[in-house]
């Protein structure tokens with residue numbers, strides 16, 4: 001199996017004292033340097049407050065709905081109709097019934113598909129939902145060495161989860177909407193017929209991270225039909241539900257939800273708060289749902305019922321949700337426009353070929369010759385800027401026994417930029433400083449700039 005090894009050697013760092021007293025930070029004494037995954041990078045930036053971060057994928061601090069969550073929890077605790085056991089005892093494997101009911105009602109309106117609480121299961125974040133899908137689809141340890149197909153620029157944590165389950169991820173050519181259906185079918189046939197390798201599932205995104213494209217229902221339907229034909233399960237990730245900027249783009253209705261083997265995963269992280277770890281996945285495939293329930297039951301890892309109930313209160317308040325989405329979207333859009341403008345002002349070193357239609361990220365390109373992966377250490381220590389190297393968000397090629405490579409090659413002159421966290425004026429400043437740093441590196445390494 002072809003192994004890509006872009007990583008410089010890891011070495012222990014001796015962390016500088018932190019400048020503010022945060023028990024969460026004190027709990028993390030050492031870590032590898034440079035970080036080689038996103039959570040470690042986020043921790044590193046928190047430990048080094050001088051670093052300005054374009055990494056992560058977090059709502060701006062001022063967006064945290066502290067008071068609304070406080071009120072929702074108070075309402076739950078003082079609601080005479082909620083028995084104490086529902087709040088304080090263990091939850092059940094499917095998740096709190098009221099939460100699942102309000103989700104099913106709300107999504108029935110969006111999808112025009114009849115959904116009931118039995119089609120909903122809660123997970124400890126969208127990331128946990130992906131892991132559940134992988135485990136249900138491939139089985140523990142992936143004993144049959146089946147593979148997962150996805151677009152080449154994909155969600156970075158998917159790769160980490162797949163590695164943990166011993167699953168190879170193969171990139172399939174895509175456009176701004178996602179995997180190109182003909183390419184999906186071609187790849188499935190090649191793997192099955194030429195190499196006797198079985199693809200067991202695809203991972204796709206309704207609103208993509210990092211490219212910010214929206215997948216139409218037509219595309220989703222085409223992909224799900226191919227999956228059904230070849231017996232693959234499909235996970236459609238909708239972590240960015242409700243965050244489409246362009247009013248001319250219709251909110252997808254997820255018309256493929258009725259097909260066999262389909263799961264759609266949602267997250268409350270981007271519209272409410274990541275720390276609540278309160279989220280859900282939807283499937284109308286009973287066999288898959290039974291597997292999810294069994295995995296959750298055996299793991300006994302649940303979101304605390306009090307948090308599910310707090311979100312139930314918020315999700316039940318249509319007016320609150322409408323306003324919340326509008327507030328979040330407005331703030332993210334300001335971030336996107338600021339970042340696009342700053343990039344366009346530095347077009348000799350930065351370029352964006354895809355203008356995101358929603359979400360939190362840009363996926364800028366640097367002139368060929370730059371490696372965002374190799375630069376990470378210098379970016380952190382010299383420029384004091386954090387970003388997600390492109391290689392963390394890309395699939396590796398799969399080398400077959402005859403030497404053929406399946407999937408497009410990696411390209412390392414892209415990186416992921418989150419525009420939703422930093423205040424706009426700081427975001428602009430950081431992008432300009434990044435451009436200055438890149439010009440310096442280009443000079444040192446003789447890299448030709450964009451003209």
Ligand SMILES: Cc1ncc(COP(=O)(O)O)c(C=O)c1O
Nearest residue numbers: 057125126127155209239267269
């Ligand atoms: C595409 C995608 N899926 C899932 C997640 C996981 O979100 P969480 O685990 O915070 O719910 C993220 C987070 O960034 C994401 O970008």
